[in-house]
Structure formats: structure tokens, C-alpha cells
Amino acid sequence: MGLDREQVVAAGLAVLDDIGLDALTMRKVANHLGVQLNTVYWHAASKPALLAAMADLMLAGCADEPLPQQWQDRLRELAHRYRTAMLAHRDGARVVAGTFPVEPRTLELGEAFVSTLLAGGIQPCNAAWSAWAIAYYTMGITQEQQAYHALDRPVRLADAVSPDRYPALAQVAEFFGPGDFDQRFDFGLDLLIANLLGR
Known part of the structure; x- marks a missing residue:
């Protein structure tokens, strides 16, 4: 079964947590997943696109209810x-x-x-x-x-x-x-x- 975009983005976050933003590369995300580099590019066309998707994934659940009424x-x-x-x-x-x-x-x-x-x-x-x-x-x-x-x-x-x-x-x-x-x-x-x- 192939990887989906969410798995690639989650791998980006795992690499970020391990080595930090300055060292993060598309190749290191591919290595983390054990796949070819083009697999990562298939799901994120560029590093900025991957970072945008990572930023979005970080916010999972932030808007979920319950929230205070006032x-x-x-x-x-x-x-x-x-x-x-x-x-x-x-x-x-x-x-x-x-x-x-x-x-x-x-x-x-x-x-x-x-x-x-x-x-x-x-x-x-x-x-x-x-x-x-x-x-x-x-x-x-x-x-x-x-x-x-x-x-x-x-x-x-x-x-x-x-x-x-x-x-x-x-x-x-x-x-x-x-x-x-x-x-x-x-x-x-x-x-x-x-x-x-x-x-």
C-alpha cells in the first residue's frame, strides 16, 4: 500500500522534531520514510509546500469543540x-x-x-x-x-x-x-x- 499525503506530512513533523527546521530537507523526509525522494515530491511539490502542510497538520484539533461559550x-x-x-x-x-x-x-x-x-x-x-x-x-x-x-x-x-x-x-x-x-x-x-x- 502506498503512502498518502498525511503520512508524508507527519513524517516531515517527525524529522522536524528530530533535527530542527534548518536541517530539514525533502531527502531527509524520504529517508525517514524509507522511500524514494520523488515519492515525497509527489505529495508535496516543494519544501515550502511541505512546510505549509506541516504547519496545517500542527493545528489539528485546535478548533474542535468543546470551547467556552463566553x-x-x-x-x-x-x-x-x-x-x-x-x-x-x-x-x-x-x-x-x-x-x-x-x-x-x-x-x-x-x-x-x-x-x-x-x-x-x-x-x-x-x-x-x-x-x-x-x-x-x-x-x-x-x-x-x-x-x-x-x-x-x-x-x-x-x-x-x-x-x-x-x-x-x-x-x-x-x-x-x-x-x-x-x-x-x-x-x-x-x-x-x-x-x-x-x-
């Missing part, structure tokens, strides 16, 4: 699922941020975000742009988190700024630690959602 809580849950999906894979946020997949799971998540905003009384243009803002905010902080933890020798902001040269940064450096990504994410997400209430 629209702000629903929005928070969707954003948390989106972030968790990217964190589940090595370089996951880089893969998602570097693609623009028009694929079923991505569209389902987009539909869930926008329909939630519309249900909250947000006007269509603001709903569209707010969905983008939340998505890009989520991608950005997740990419920062994954990049930080991938460093061989992470640098602490508190060690890099001196009070005489960077007085403001030195005053707040303790709040930019490696263990506070969750709190920072929730803080920023709450700011975005609070701003929506006036629109």
Missing part, C-alpha cells in the same frame, strides 16, 4: 490551543510563521477566531484584523520562547544591561526571565482582548 474565554482558549500546538514541535512557531497555508485545519482555526469575534459584536473589519493581531502575537512570543530554549548558553537580560547605560531596562529586567513566558503571554492576550471591548 466569547472572550473562547478567544483565550483558541489562542492557548494555537500556542500549545506550536510548542508541541521543535521550531513549530518558525514553521507556522514562515508559511501562509490555505489548508483545512488552518482555515478551521481562522473561522473559529473570526466567528468568535463576530459573536462578540466586533465589526467585520476589526474582527479580521484582530484575528491577525492575536495570531501574530501568539506566533511571535512562541517563536521567542522556542528560540530562547534552543540556545546553548541563554543570556539573561539582567546580565546584559547595566543601570548606568540602560536604566529603564535594568529596572524591569527581572520580569523578563526564561520561566515567565506563560505569564507574559496571558498578560498580552488580556490586553488585546480588553482593547476589543471598545470596538
Whole structure:
């Protein structure tokens, strides 16, 4: 029995988790599957196409019910699922941020975000742009988190700024630690959602 597209894309994610985005190649995906390179190209015409499909597969289940009924809580849950999906894979946020997949799971998540905003009384243009803002905010902080933890020798902001040269940064450096990504994410997400209430 031949491979289907989903198996090839899932293999791409397995290779990504093993060696990271920079080392991932179509040939390494083929080797992982034990097939010829042209088999991978049959299901994904190029590496960008494979990455778009991988980004989409990462989002499996993100839009599934049950979800909270109250629209702000629903929005928070969707954003948390989106972030968790990217964190589940090595370089996951880089893969998602570097693609623009028009694929079923991505569209389902987009539909869930926008329909939630519309249900909250947000006007269509603001709903569209707010969905983008939340998505890009989520991608950005997740990419920062994954990049930080991938460093061989992470640098602490508190060690890099001196009070005489960077007085403001030195005053707040303790709040930019490696263990506070969750709190920072929730803080920023709450700011975005609070701003929506006036629109």
C-alpha cells in the first residue's frame, strides 16, 4: 500500500522534531520514510509546500469543540490551543510563521477566531484584523520562547544591561526571565482582548 499525503506530512513533523527546521530537507523526509525522494515530491511539490502542510497538520484539533461559550474565554482558549500546538514541535512557531497555508485545519482555526469575534459584536473589519493581531502575537512570543530554549548558553537580560547605560531596562529586567513566558503571554492576550471591548 502506498503512502498518502498525511503520512508524508507527519513524517516531515517527525524529522522536524528530530533535527530542527534548518536541517530539514525533502531527502531527509524520504529517508525517514524509507522511500524514494520523488515519492515525497509527489505529495508535496516543494519544501515550502511541505512546510505549509506541516504547519496545517500542527493545528489539528485546535478548533474542535468543546470551547467556552463566553466569547472572550473562547478567544483565550483558541489562542492557548494555537500556542500549545506550536510548542508541541521543535521550531513549530518558525514553521507556522514562515508559511501562509490555505489548508483545512488552518482555515478551521481562522473561522473559529473570526466567528468568535463576530459573536462578540466586533465589526467585520476589526474582527479580521484582530484575528491577525492575536495570531501574530501568539506566533511571535512562541517563536521567542522556542528560540530562547534552543540556545546553548541563554543570556539573561539582567546580565546584559547595566543601570548606568540602560536604566529603564535594568529596572524591569527581572520580569523578563526564561520561566515567565506563560505569564507574559496571558498578560498580552488580556490586553488585546480588553482593547476589543471598545470596538
